[in-house]
Amino acid sequence: MTRIDLHRHLDGNIRLQTILELADKNGIVLPARDPDSLRPHVTISSPQPGLTDFLEKFRWPIAVLATPDDCRRVARENVEDAFRERLDHVELRFSPVFMASANGMGPAAVVEAVVDGARAGSREFGVPVTLIGVLSRTFGAETCFRELDALLGFRDRIAALDLAGDEAGFPARLFEPHFRKARNTGWRITIHAGEAAGPESIREAIDLLGAERIGHGTRAVEDPALMDELAEKEIGIESCLTSNVQTSAVPSYAAHPLRRFLEHGILATINTDDPAISGITFDHEIDIAAPEAGLTPELVALAMKNAERIAWRDGCLK
Numbered sequence: 001m002t003r004i005d006l007h008r009h010l011d012g013n014i015r016l017q018t019i020l021e022l023a024d025k026n027g028i029v030l031p032a033r034d035p036d037s038l039r040p041h042v043t044i045s046s047p048q049p050g051l052t053d054f055l056e057k058f059r060w061p062i063a064v065l066a067t068p069d070d071c072r073r074v075a076r077e078n079v080e081d082a083f084r085e086r087l088d089h090v091e092l093r094f095s096p097v098f099m100a101s102a103n104g105m106g107p108a109a110v111v112e113a114v115v116d117g118a119r120a121g122s123r124e125f126g127v128p129v130t131l132i133g134v135l136s137r138t139f140g141a142e143t144c145f146r147e148l149d150a151l152l153g154f155r156d157r158i159a160a161l162d163l164a165g166d167e168a169g170f171p172a173r174l175f176e177p178h179f180r181k182a183r184n185t186g187w188r189i190t191i192h193a194g195e196a197a198g199p200e201s202i203r204e205a206i207d208l209l210g211a212e213r214i215g216h217g218t219r220a221v222e223d224p225a226l227m228d229e230l231a232e233k234e235i236g237i238e239s240c241l242t243s244n245v246q247t248s249a250v251p252s253y254a255a256h257p258l259r260r261f262l263e264h265g266i267l268a269t270i271n272t273d274d275p276a277i278s279g280i281t282f283d284h285e286i287d288i289a290a291p292e293a294g295l296t297p298e299l300v301a302l303a304m305k306n307a308e309r310i311a312w313r314d315g316c317l318k
């Protein structure tokens with residue numbers, strides 16, 4: 001079986017040890033100085049009331065990023081992690097404005113460093129990497145234009161554009177011009193939708209932003225016509241089982257709609273989202289989360305086949 005993770009935030013997957021070392025180097029005071037005491041500050045151990053509470057855990061991993069070299073290191077280590085997890089292909093996404101937010105780096109310098117680190121990692125470890133730029137909707141439409149411009153400076157190294165952050169507070173329609181520009185550039189489109197807002201948010205992502213894949217999309221199950229449309233139009237769903245339990249997008253693994261997506265013929269897949277923040281690996285999602293969510297080995301195999309089908313391998317970093 002080909003092992004592909006299509007939905008992994010490299011800025012949500014910063015190693016504990018790296019957070020400690022970067023804090024030391026950059027003179028940033030963390031709430032704890034050893035891995036075990038720091039872990040509860042940067043890793044989720046029980047479900048949070050909502051997505052924004054989940055996002056709180058990003059505070060310290062982002063706070064230690066102070067120079068482009070730090071971003072380069074994080075990107076390279078993400079590819080090394082993918083190699084250690086025996087991934088055959090990984091699609092890594094990142095938000096340059098978010099990564100730059102704590103210490104006033106320029107977003108363009110962040111993009112350059114991430115591209116450089118991911119390429120170096122891909123060559124070193126032999127793992128094909130597709131990079132996806134993320135616009136952090138929580139910063140608002142204006143800042144997202146700056147973020148988009150920074151990403152467009154490396155348009156040939158980046159394959160796709162995504163929209164993440166506070167879905168309920170910042171609906172897709174605010175970002176129509178950004179995604180029109182991205183499509184005109186030839187980028188593919190994936191959108192976080194139907195995680196913290198309802199099925200109408202998924203429709204907006206498809207109709208207004210041109211989404212070819214949907215991140216999470218859990219609430220699609222509330223709308224049978226939308227379920228049909230996702231299957232017919234072959235719009236992929238990037239499911240992230242543990243993340244969805246931790247953000248309370250679903251109440252439990254057993255209540256997760258992934259099995260229903262697969263049985264409905266939707267090109268749904270299994271992904272990690274933010275492995276370090278969630279305290280998980282790809283194997284955890286395949287071996288533990290997926291069976292808990294009611295997937296038979298056949299359905300797990302189908303999800304992995306779907307990932308092969310909807311992966312953007314043409315956009316791999318060279």
Ligand SMILES: [Zn+2]
Nearest residue numbers: 009192215273
């Ligand atoms: Zn995500």
